Amino acid sequence: MSNSIESYIRDVPDFPKxxxxxxxxxxxxxxxxxxxxxxxxxxxxVDPDSYDVIAGIESRGFIFGVPLATKLGKGFVPIRKPGxxxxxxxxxxxxxxxxxxxxxxxxxxxxxxxxxxxxxxxxATGGTMAAAIELxxxxxxxxxxxxxxxxxSFLPGRAKLDGVPAHALVTY
Ligand code: AMP
Numbered sequence: 001m002s003n004s005i006e007s008y009i010r011d012v013p014d015f016p017k018x019x020x021x022x023x024x025x026x027x028x029x030x031x032x033x034x035x036x037x038x039x040x041x042x043x044x045x046v047d048p049d050s051y052d053v054i055a056g057i058e059s060r061g062f063i064f065g066v067p068l069a070t071k072l073g074k075g076f077v078p079i080r081k082p083g084x085x086x087x088x089x090x091x092x093x094x095x096x097x098x099x100x101x102x103x104x105x106x107x108x109x110x111x112x113x114x115x116x117x118x119x120x121x122x123x124a125t126g127g128t129m130a131a132a133i134e135l136x137x138x139x140x141x142x143x144x145x146x147x148x149x150x151x152x153s154f155l156p157g158r159a160k161l162d163g164v165p166a167h168a169l170v171t172y
Contacts, residue, residue: 005041005169008034009150023150023172025121029063038169039067042119042147045167048072051144052114055079057103057132060121064149068119077109077116079132090138094131103131110141118143122150123166126157133164 008028015022028034042064055077056065062078069076082091082102093102110116116136123129123146133143143164151157151168158166 005034005038005149009170023122023152025060025149028149038064038149039071041169042068042149043071045147045169046117046145048074050115051117053077053110053141054117054119055105055109055132055136055141057118057120057128058084061119064121065119068147074117077105079103079105079118079135090135092131092135092138094127096127101128101131103128103135105135105139107139110136110139113140113142115144116141118146118164120146120148122152123148123157123168124152124155126155126160129157129166130160130162133162 008031010024010027012022012024028038053075054065054069056062057079058081066076082104085104085106088107089104090107091102091104093100118132120129129146136143146161146164146166148166148168149170151166151171153171
């Protein structure tokens with residue numbers, strides 16, 4: 001999908017390392033029109049009646065997930081990096097190119113088995129989103145869909161999501 005969101009996204013070559021083109025969303029966040037449009041469009045991506053709560057992945061998933069939850073009258077659940085959550089936690093670790101990463105959620109974050117929309121800024125290899133899906137299931141939630149600002153469709157991220165559909169505002 002191509003739309004004016006794309007005009008606010010800046011390509012930064014060779015960040016954080018050579019060969020990576022970093023999709024910089026800070027011009028989108030800095031623009032009152034761009035930021036409002038991104039939240040309005042995220043709200044349209046997935047039928048709000050199909051989910052009960054929004055989970056955002058630290059940290060750029062928080063930037064979009066909280067205003068989306070506020071707009072739609074939903075609650076927000078943070079999926080965090082290790083060592084940040086104070087109460088009892090569930091964890092999922094996943095492979096990176098070098099080493100592993102971990103995401104965590106409070107064990108009581110999704111009591112009552114709610115249906116969950118997962119929000120993040122960008123889907124690349126899909127490792128982070130796949131871990132978030134596994135984590136949500138571990139604590140009793142049902143991942144309904146993933147809502148993203150950007151999808152890098154030349155990477156096989158979508159195939160890793162175990163049947164959970166992904167929707168993005170901009171696809172490269
Ligand atoms: P992945 O687990 O490979 O799907 O990576 C997803 C996470 O890494 C997202 O939360 C993004 O914030 C970040 N990320 C990965 N690749 C890029 C990129 N080319 N530009 C900006 N952010 C990226």
